[in-house]
Amino acid sequence: MSVTPTAAERIAQLRSELDAHNYRYYVLDEPSVPDVEYDRLFNELKALETEHPQLVTPESPTQRVGGSALSAFGEIRHEVPMLSLGNAFEEADLLDFDRRVREGLDLPSGDLFGGGAEVEYSCEPKLDGLAVSLLYRDGLLVRGATRGDGSTGEDISVNVRTIRNIPLKLQGSGWPRVLEVRGEVFISRAGFEALNARQLESGGKTFANPRNAAAGSLRQLDPKITASRPLQLCSYGIGQVQGELPDSHIGILQALKGWGLPISPELQLAKGVQECLAYYRAIGDKRDALPYEIDGVVFKVNNLAYQRELGFRAREPRWAIAHKFPALEELTELLDVEFQVGRTGAVTPVARLKPVKVAGVTVSNATLHNMDEVARLGLMIGDTVIIRRAGDVIPQVVQVVAERRPADARAVQIPESCPVCGSHVERTQLVKRSKGKESFSAGSIYRCVGRLACAAQLKQAIIHFVSRRAMDIEGLGEKSVEQLVDEGLVGSPADLYTLRFEQIVGLEGFAELSSNNLLAAIAASRKPSLARFIYALGIPDVGEETAKVLARALASLRRIEQALPEVLTYLPDVGLEVAYEIHSFFRDEHNRKVIAQLLERGIELQEEGEVHPEFAGCATLAGLLDKLNIAGIAVTGAKNLADKAGSLERVIELSQDWLELSVMKGLNEKGKQALREFFAEPANVEHARAIEAQLREFGMHWQSEKKAVEGLPLAGQTWVLTGSLEVMSRDIAKDKLESLGAKVAGSVSAKTSCVVAGPGAGSKLAKASELGVRVLDEAQFLAELERLG
Template sequence: MSSQHTIATRIAQLRQIIAQHDYNYYALDAPTVPDSEYDRLFAELRELEQQHPELITNDSPTQRVSGQASAAFTQVEHQVPMLSLGNAFAEEQVLEFALRAEQALGADQSHNDLFSPAVTVEYCCEPKLDGLAVSISYEQGVLVRAATRGDGQTGEDITANVRTIRNVPLKLQGEGWPEFLEVRGEVYMPKVGFEALNQRALAAGQKPFANPRNAAAGSLRQLDSKITASRPLEFCCYGSSTEGLADRHSSTLQRLQGWGIMISPEMQVVESIQGCLAYYADIGQRRAQLPYDIDGVVFKVDALEQQRTLGFRAREPRWALAYKFAAQEEITELLDVEFQVGRTGAVTPVARLKPVHVGGVMVANATLHNMDEVARLGVMIGDSVIVRRAGDVIPQITQVVLERRPSDARPVQTPSHCPVCGSQVERTQLVRRSKNKQVVSDGAVWRCMGRLSCQAQLQQALIHFVARRAMDIDGLGEKIIEQLVTTKLVASPADLYRLSYEQVLELDGFADLSARNLLSAIAGSKRPRLARLIFALGIPDVGEETAKVLARALGSLQRVQQAYPETLLWLPEIGAEVAHEIASFFADSHNQAVLAQLAELDVHAVDEGQPDVEFQACTTFAGFIEQFQITGVASTNAQRLAEHFKTLEALFAADWLDLSSIARMSKNTAQAVQDFIKQEGQRQRVLQLEQQLIDFGMHWTCQREQVQAAPLAGQTWVLTGGLEELTREQAKARLELLGAKVAGSVSAKTNCVVAGSSAGSKLTRAQELGIAVLDEAEFIAKLAELENQ
């Protein structure tokens, strides 16, 4: 046997031995050799590799730190979004979560049989580590990529830094792992390591970290991985996006542990929500003794089939909940209250505090939400106040210590004029119809009336308008927008589309190529999808999901602009206050002018058309009558009136005899209805509302159009792997325009899978189920074919 072969064999042996010791130490917490022996083996491996560099491989333990410092982090799009969890801060919220889950699962299993026994739900409980969420991907068992959570869709590539974390295996242990495996977990810094790090910082005259979470996040985002390697970081896995590993969440984690991936030793499966509460109480009592910081516990429905049944809402799963610990509180002094102006003009009070440590973080500012909250607290400037970090994150004042109030304490006054632009500040008004009356009440928000002439509102409105989930104008960061506003080049979102090459070139940091790229990005944003355009406008209380509802239900920006609040109330998830905010936004003359300018500049949605067929004839005559809020007319009497008169015309023509003849309707109610229909102003408003329902195709007499279904209507597609010609978001958008639903996992109901480069377990699953698979070239050709039909 050759000398070279003997050395290669020894190197492979050492790597295997060291990997096993890492597994014993980190995953099992059961080291079998002293540190000195481990160090001796590591030194031998390093020496052999230095003598024979041709034998070095990326998965060698010696290669955790390699290469030069990175100039920046590249963006990584998660194949499956990294969703956040819903939070609970009280036991009642946990019980409500369990009740919803168990009722949903019970209905699913019983097929609406009310007499079937309640479904049994087991929960997997884990401590909620206070660190930074990351995903780590393995191909053929070798670590190939790691990324931060980012915004859930896109994170930063931190592969080089994660490779330096000692308990993250560069190569998986054992066997049976899939071709592609993605694990998710938390990178954190143990308490002992954090204290040692801060002692070193103080000794070097450097500023210490405020808490272990900040230290972990800062260490993981170093551009030089050698710095990350010097920090005492650890990783704990809490799940995997790879399907088919097991049928339960807990079994998935145990399987991952068998491949050398660390999971929480505190993980426990309990049979009921009462078991979850007992686990929470136990961990809470032992929290201070744990070797790491936690800010709560996480409960997950353990059976994966039950998780699939429960599904998701917006950006969080219905099968998981984070139960946060009560925030720590401290007493400090309220030095002053300043007012900040937000994107919608809301003037918000912010407390300036005498700095105090709360839960390991120095707190100098706290939110006061609005002036109603100031009044509720009875807080005055100079007071001693109790401050806590809500959910261990957001500082807020919870109480005034009245016995400590000084004689010179001053009341908090709402400014009469905007602190930024000097415009008038007015309190918002809420207008509601109640019992045949228009009721006007004070809102909780005070607003600067300067609108886009206010630099604070303009700057925040532009930041929102250009954001990735809105108009998605790449290259327009906050600093550039600040320049555009300060130099008065941009006074509204429409002005972005008027910028010239010469104007951009004069901005700090721009040269020929960057100026042309920015103008190209702005021009390329002129054809957004309708939901994006609505969201970009920054309508108060209208987030992405509400924007999608408006786009789908009404089909055009013009209809959204014209819609009465009462019409909007027929749409799902839109309540009275949101409907009022939408109508008020489009009634504003400043907003109308900006919309007109955008239209003149040829900015319009690419997918405008007719309202979705699901909203045609979606109203009922009884529900329409109930909207009038006539005294005594709730759902039952509204139904009686609808059945008796059939049409609005007949109802308006009714007299006392007609109304009093309706069975089981009291004389008082009949009189209230007659009084209502006699008022000319009320009649005109009701007729206007009915006409709009007819115009929008929502009236109960409208016929559902027999439209040709979208080419992919009713189909479910899955995207996996990396695409080169399209971003994942672009591919998803084009599929949705064709009527398809884009899912994150492969099941028997999946119609087609698009497999890009490095496609892993989803492709394997599709092949096992015999589902059609397209590569990127075939996918693009298919899109073109369907879009041209």
């Protein structure tokens, strides 16, 4: 049937009117018509679209009911990571944050005569909901995603389209061609009560609190269920952008409001930290009267140029902080204390509680951290205790109500034997190393000595070994690992590489296809980078970044295995205690056996080579003498001694020549006596010589050939990676650039040498174009790497 112009025009007119009413209702909070009039217009549009289905468009106000149910959510990689925020719990934490901001911007700090420069901050309540990303292209909503792990989220596009205050098409004009909006999806207090009332009427399960209700509603595979829930969005920022935006955070939020996106009505600008504290107190006073639940206040540096200058830590921006409200607390009874065994053998007490609701969540377990915390609390089984729960933080016992202690209360006792394997449980010792001595004290951690003979440690070690950041073996979740260990098929990480199809296919959850997929994933993991392999081993205190430092600097497993603690401390961010942990790990006979088995069973480490040029010839004799921790010889004394002697052997000789030593200048009498006593011990002489020999072997000795970093092809250059890389991961690309001498930065500036832009590149690519920075696509980047060798 042909469409009359009148019908098409009326549909367009109705959509425009309904969009305007939605904007006034949800964004401005100034509805101009009663609900009955809105419903009349909506129903008229729906009837016209039913009569003329070819005129239905995705952005029509009628298209919010949800489509067909999904079988699963797809994954979406965030082009700009959705980082978490640091937390402030006390006023002093916020003052410290403001101090760090001003120092980072090199602003005057003030003195007795003035308070120094003040930074402007945006202030808004921290909603207790679920963070989402909304992507608009040419003003149309094309994608929605959850935050996920910050790098990768779930595709919830069909669900966010059902949320009434999310515009399917942006209002007004002037919005960027590509605009990623970030916000919090939440349910108001009234909406939560109405939802639970409907759940009770229909015989459904009620929700514990609005946040759980919002998160559960947004992640429904059936979008019709999501559409039936009273979800709302509050925009708080942006991600990737292609186009122009204001130069302040509040300016951007006001622009979003003008384009139809709701922002917090409580948004304010504060000049200086004292106004931030005043805002925090004011919002705290009206917290219970707000129509939605909040758990704190978010402060952000308002000036975007300042934000870029401050930059980011590993997982959070330096220019924003969440000032949390005091945690909610309840009284309950401690029924028992049980002990769990972790990956490193730590035996940790866990409180089993009489169930109690705290902040809308039923709590029956709480962390006790360690036995020192149990002693600090004076905790006994049977006590009445105060439980605190702050947001998503694990509930904890904060206080014992001593006057309610029953007569039959029992002391909490650390088990002598591991509750999992029966091995002995011993208390760790803390070693404090200072000039000339080591002192030992009891640590707060108790450990099972069973290592991988303990099923709990074995399971956790393998779960870590196969994780995405480690060996990245897909298909091995916690339950699968537990099965493999319980069935006796895996006794160490090395046993994963001997698994056969017939051993796997009979396990719960494994059919023919999933068994073959798992074996393929295990096979695909046989060529890890050295950094991944080191991280996967689970060395205590060695995280992902430290593993990268070890791999990049020493560039071979053999060197890392053999490295003495003093040699390891030449590497950036490796302190003496971590160095001893690394050294001890590789001296352990069982660990050496597992590593040998992994290599025998096909592990081929990638990216091994020579010691990084930055560390070739990096040591000095004075530095070595300082690292020997000889009492009374500090940095200056070590330098004077090195200048006088010229070699380690001459230092050893000089230490025993009392006549020559006594007239030496630049070393006090205490230092001379300490030097004499130190090298009078044959073990100390042997250890000093061993350190020097290893420095020579590694090419790090002061007499080794200097391989200046300046000689690397990309030395002094700053590169930026943006978008998705398809041939190699961004982590590998970063490692390759760093191995060529480049610094890899997270933002584009006039100092950027080159930008590598993969599919989906956003604001960084636009910034590079504005500044005239050289840009390579992935194919060009790979060609450049090949050219550079």
